Amino acid sequence: xxxxxSSFSEAQLEAYQDCTFFTRTDILRVFDRFRGLAPDQxxxxxxxxxxxxxxxxxxxxxNMPELxxxxxxxxxxxxxxxxxxxDMAFDDFLDMFSVFSEAAPREIKSAYAFKIYDFDGDNxxxxxxxxxxxxxxxxNSLKTEEVKFVLDQVxxxxxxxxxxxxxYIEFEHVISxxxxxxxxxxxxx
Amino acid sequence: xxxxxxxxxxxLSESSLEQSTKKVKSIxxxxxxxxxxxxxxxxxxxxxxxxxCDIQSSSPDNVDGSKYIVSxxxxxxxxxxxxxEAIDAETLKKENETNDFGLPSFKQRMQRMQCLTLRSFKxxxxxxxxxxxxxxxxxxxxxxxxxxxNYTKRFLKGIKSMFDALxxxxxxxxxxxQQFRExxxxxxxxxxxxxxxxxxxxxxxxxxxxxxxxxIYIPQLSYNNLSDYFTVVNDxxxxxxxxxxxxxxxxxxxxxxxxxxxxxxxxxxxxxxxTGFLENTMLFYGFYSNLxxxxxxxxxxxxxxxxxxxxxxLTVGISFVVVFIMIVRKSSTTIKETVxxxxxxxxxxxxxxxxxxxxxxxxxxxxxxxxxxxxxxxxKATLWEVKMKKKRENRSTREKSKLYLxxxxxxxxxxxxxxxxFYTIYxxxxxxxKNQTENLSEFNFLMVNYLPSIVISILNAIVPxxxxxxxxxxxxxxxxATHITIVRAVFLRLSSVWVLVVSLYYRLHYKGxxxxxxxxxNMYNVTRCCGNxxxxxxxxxxxxxxxxxKCWESYVGQQFYKLCITxxxxxTLIVLSIKIPRRIIHHHLQHRIWVIKKLGRAKFDLPLQVLxxxxxxxVCWMGMFFNPLLPALTFIKVFYFFFLKKxxxxxxxxAPQIAYRASRSYSFFQTVLLVSFIIITCLLGYMIGNLxxxxxxxxxxxxSSDEFVMFDVVTNEINSWPTVPQKIVRYFETAAFYVPxxxxxxxxxxYYLAVTAGYKKMEELLKEQLKSxxxxxxxxxxxxxxxxxxGQWRQED
Numbered sequence: 001x002x003x004x005x006s007s008f009s010e011a012q013l014e015a016y017q018d019c020t021f022f023t024r025t026d027i028l029r030v031f032d033r034f035r036g037l038a039p040d041q042x043x044x045x046x047x048x049x050x051x052x053x054x055x056x057x058x059x060x061x062x063n064m065p066e067l068x069x070x071x072x073x074x075x076x077x078x079x080x081x082x083x084x085x086x087d088m089a090f091d092d093f094l095d096m097f098s099v100f101s102e103a104a105p106r107e108i109k110s111a112y113a114f115k116i117y118d119f120d121g122d123n124x125x126x127x128x129x130x131x132x133x134x135x136x137x138x139x140n141s142l143k144t145e146e147v148k149f150v151l152d153q154v155x156x157x158x159x160x161x162x163x164x165x166x167x168y169i170e171f172e173h174v175i176s177x178x179x180x181x182x183x184x185x186x187x188x189x
Numbered sequence: 190x191x192x193x194x195x196x197x198x199x200x201l202s203e204s205s206l207e208q209s210t211k212k213v214k215s216i217x218x219x220x221x222x223x224x225x226x227x228x229x230x231x232x233x234x235x236x237x238x239x240x241x242c243d244i245q246s247s248s249p250d251n252v253d254g255s256k257y258i259v260s261x262x263x264x265x266x267x268x269x270x271x272x273x274e275a276i277d278a279e280t281l282k283k284e285n286e287t288n289d290f291g292l293p294s295f296k297q298r299m300q301r302m303q304c305l306t307l308r309s310f311k312x313x314x315x316x317x318x319x320x321x322x323x324x325x326x327x328x329x330x331x332x333x334x335x336x337x338x339n340y341t342k343r344f345l346k347g348i349k350s351m352f353d354a355l356x357x358x359x360x361x362x363x364x365x366x367q368q369f370r371e372x373x374x375x376x377x378x379x380x381x382x383x384x385x386x387x388x389x390x391x392x393x394x395x396x397x398x399x400x401x402x403x404x405i406y407i408p409q410l411s412y413n414n415l416s417d418y419f420t421v422v423n424d425x426x427x428x429x430x431x432x433x434x435x436x437x438x439x440x441x442x443x444x445x446x447x448x449x450x451x452x453x454x455x456x457x458x459x460x461x462x463x464t465g466f467l468e469n470t471m472l473f474y475g476f477y478s479n480l481x482x483x484x485x486x487x488x489x490x491x492x493x494x495x496x497x498x499x500x501x502x503l504t505v506g507i508s509f510v511v512v513f514i515m516i517v518r519k520s521s522t523t524i525k526e527t528v529x530x531x532x533x534x535x536x537x538x539x540x541x542x543x544x545x546x547x548x549x550x551x552x553x554x555x556x557x558x559x560x561x562x563x564x565x566x567x568x569k570a571t572l573w574e575v576k577m578k579k580k581r582e583n584r585s586t587r588e589k590s591k592l593y594l595x596x597x598x599x600x601x602x603x604x605x606x607x608x609x610x611f612y613t614i615y616x617x618x619x620x621x622x623k624n625q626t627e628n629l630s631e632f633n634f635l636m637v638n639y640l641p642s643i644v645i646s647i648l649n650a651i652v653p654x655x656x657x658x659x660x661x662x663x664x665x666x667x668x669x670a671t672h673i674t675i676v677r678a679v680f681l682r683l684s685s686v687w688v689l690v691v692s693l694y695y696r697l698h699y700k701g702x703x704x705x706x707x708x709x710x711n712m713y714n715v716t717r718c719c720g721n722x723x724x725x726x727x728x729x730x731x732x733x734x735x736x737x738x739k740c741w742e743s744y745v746g747q748q749f750y751k752l753c754i755t756x757x758x759x760x761t762l763i764v765l766s767i768k769i770p771r772r773i774i775h776h777h778l779q780h781r782i783w784v785i786k787k788l789g790r791a792k793f794d795l796p797l798q799v800l801x802x803x804x805x806x807x808v809c810w811m812g813m814f815f816n817p818l819l820p821a822l823t824f825i826k827v828f829y830f831f832f833l834k835k836x837x838x839x840x841x842x843x844a845p846q847i848a849y850r851a852s853r854s855y856s857f858f859q860t861v862l863l864v865s866f867i868i869i870t871c872l873l874g875y876m877i878g879n880l881x882x883x884x885x886x887x888x889x890x891x892x893s894s895d896e897f898v899m900f901d902v903v904t905n906e907i908n909s910w911p912t913v914p915q916k917i918v919r920y921f922e923t924a925a926f927y928v929p930x931x932x933x934x935x936x937x938x939x940y941y942l943a944v945t946a947g948y949k950k951m952e953e954l955l956k957e958q959l960k961s962x963x964x965x966x967x968x969x970x971x972x973x974x975x976x977x978x979x980g981q982w983r984q985e986d
Binding site: 017023066069117130134137138142146153154157158161163174175178179180181183184185186187188 | 373538
């Protein structure tokens with residue numbers, strides 16, 4: 001590690017380490033990536049204010065190699081950004097990758113996954129949300145009746161109060177029994 | 190966005206768990222509470238069918254909402270009730286009574302259900318915010334005062350940061366992360382579990398190697414090189430047996446060291462077979478001496494002794510224990526998921542596919558297109574399975590009986606294949622032992638020696654492919670066909686090593702065929718009398734010549750050494766000579782020749798690759814006792830395999846077509862490893878416990894007379910301890926310890942099983958309750974509608 005002149009003060013790094021699931025070197029590496037996206041906008045030394053004010057626009061973020069191929073990239077950026085538009089400051093950026101790291105527990109990941117898949121933002125995963133998710137996954141290649149069949153099955157498996165929508169509790173309940181979720185909801189940076 | 194503090198997030202999750210358990214507990218409490226409040230037969234109907242819970246959310250901090258719910262509803266419901274006189278009191282009373290079982294009536298259940306989702310979520314949020322504020326306050330307080338607690342906290346923080354720095358350093362050293370990024374980006378996480386498994390095995394081998402280094406290699410080397418600092422005290426012994434042993438050892442050493450001329454070809458032979466000069470190195474068991482090395486120090490009065498035999502045995506035992514603990518620890522986290530998987534009724538197949546389907550790690554365009562195709566295929570396959578299931582249920586009896594007959598035949602064929610393979614291995618091992626004379630030319634001797642290993646490798650490569658083809662005929666569902674093929678392949682691979690060992694054991698451990706004329710005089714016939722196992726070989730004129738195996742442990746060790754080398758060579762050769770040419774041919778000719786295009790590139794089939802690695806590891810464990818350098822060799826080999834397989838995956842083979850579930854794969858790998866480990870341990874334990882050690886070599890020479898087994902080195906050591914510790918250890922051997930311990934462990938297992946069954950039952954009951962609450966909600970909504978309509982109709986009257 002050495003005596004590299006750090007971009008953050010000690011207190012900042014401590015706070016970041018407390019609030020995220022990253023170690024020191026990880027935080028600095030994530031900052032390097034953040035800065036690499038827009039070197040002229042992001043200063044080398046970040047103060048407290050700047051870390052939440054200086055934002056990188058959505059279209060630059062969408063072209064990041066880690067997010068480029070993800071069908072949900074736009075929604076991810078919107079969820080993690082402060083104002084919901086998708087422009088992310090460094091705080092949001094760090095938060096996003098911290099949630100996606102390996103160390104984040106299941107509860108955090110499922111809470112954010114719920115928000116990501118909730119495309120219309122009504123705190124419920126309705127049929128339209130599920131349909132959008134499925135179509136994004138398969139690039140519209142499934143036929144209509146197949147989509148309908150899969151959605152019916154999903155609702156049957158998860159909807160406990162039969163209201164045709166998934167609330168957060170139902171989502172979390174079914175995700176805790178889905179073993180793949182934790183391994184696939186993970187981005188390495 | 191305020192970054193939530195990590196510990197508060199933990200509180201959040203814990204509090205949600207608490208909420209749900211509290212809900213369970215308070216169901217019964219609540220029913221009794223509400224019963225007291227019931228005044229009339231017209232009861233409170235749940236108005237929370239209105240999805241917005243403004244009534245509750247406008248209230249201040251009310252965490253325990255049960256009483257509040259009741260009071261609010263009684264007020265709002267009485268309003269409705271007053272308007273509708275014509276409510277059928279009887280039916281309402283019946284609907285709202287408590288059940289006979291003391292469970293709450295569905296009105297109470299409705300009240301519990303109301304706002305379950307939104308309200309509890311908001312309550313959790315409020316509580317989390319309160320906790321954050323509380324924490325900030327305490328931090329400010331702490332920073333202001335300079336109390337003792339503050340110092341302790343800072344000290345602990347310092348230690349924690351030191352740990353973090355160490356973990357950081359470890360991750361830096363772990364240069365694999367770059368490799369993993371590449372693999373995951375291109376092929377997704379499921380394939381990378383195979384590489385994670387390989388990396389974990391490398392770490393395991395390194396640990397075992399480190400143990401061996403400290404306790405076996407260094408003491409043995411110290412004898413050879415540092416005799417200035419150490420005096421070597423032989424295990425004292427006297428008598429004719431001891432003299433015989435010394436004589437045999439000397440002759441064995443001489444035979445090894447006075448080898449033939451230093452010809453390149455002969456040296457190569459020796460390296461390939463592990464004989465000659467290689468036999469007299471640290472690679473084989475026979476090199477290690479049965480010495481007790483003691484520290485020669487003028488200043489210390491005590492002698493520090495190191496009993497080589499004891500150290501050897503204990504190191505092997507401890508490394509097995511360490512490996513076992515690591516495997517169990519790794520698999521306990523994944524066994525949960527496996528158990529969940531098998532409970533098919535509860536496994537959310539479609540939800541898992543939708544929400545766990547996309548691999549967020551993928552960052553190459555080619556792979557994302559590929560992954561979408563895989564997901565699409567998976568959905569198609571699941572839908573097809575549903576159709577097949579329907580078709581299967583509609584099979585006529587005649588078709589069913591035909592199918593069962595087919596399956597029975599195929600199972601018999603599989604069994605015949607397995608038995609045939611085992612018999613082949615046994616025959617080749619027999620052939621090997623029978624031809625141990627040196628009358629064959631050098632090259633033939635080499636071929637004969639390698640014959641069992643080559644046969645095993647060929648069988649391991651060919652027979653699983655046959656199993657794949659057979660499983661397609663059997664018309665099982667896709668996942669079941671995969672599983673059964675894997676089980677059969679595992680059985681084949683593990684058992685081939687096992688059959689080799691058993692046939693060696695059978696051949697080398699002749700009972701009742703000791704050499705007859707071995708007098709205890711000075712002229713001790715070392716050719717015939719050293720050693721306690723025999724092999725027979727027929728030399729000229731059909732005369733049966735019996736010669737003893739001087740050092741059977743080294744001999745067995747040589748077989749494992751050959752297995753290890755064959756494994757290494759075969760994997761490398763297959764990649765070089767089969768897969769690379771196939772890729773090149775495919776690349777150039779695929780457009781012209783249809784067959785080549787159909788065959789495609791080599792497939793990176795995950796389960797079979799895993800079986801390869803597990804087989805290497807099994808050979809290592811089995812041979813660890815006879816070949817102390819084998820962990821080091823296996824460490825290098827598995828490390829090399831990682832990069833070889835990575836090269837194969839990225840450049841030569843095609844990614845797997847079937848969507849492998851990452852978690853299921855990892856637990857499968859661990860299970861296979863654990864099964865092979867247990868079998869190996871049992872076999873090895875039996876061999877060590879039952880076979881006599883050799884007289885001419887190894888650390889257990891002194892125990893090679895008829896009355897001893899290798900394990901006696903431990904018993905002798907215990908016997909030399911003072912009385913009290915000895916008595917304690919002896920106690921552990923008696924029945925007075927075993928019987929109560931056994932009973933207690935049985936009881937605790939039964940207790941845990943009963944508790945688990947109880948939890949399962951409770952889970953089912955709760956699920957039923959949730960479902961029925963939802964239905965009640967619908968029913969009561971309909972009732973409210975009806976009542977309102979009746980009321981309006983009445984008003985119009």
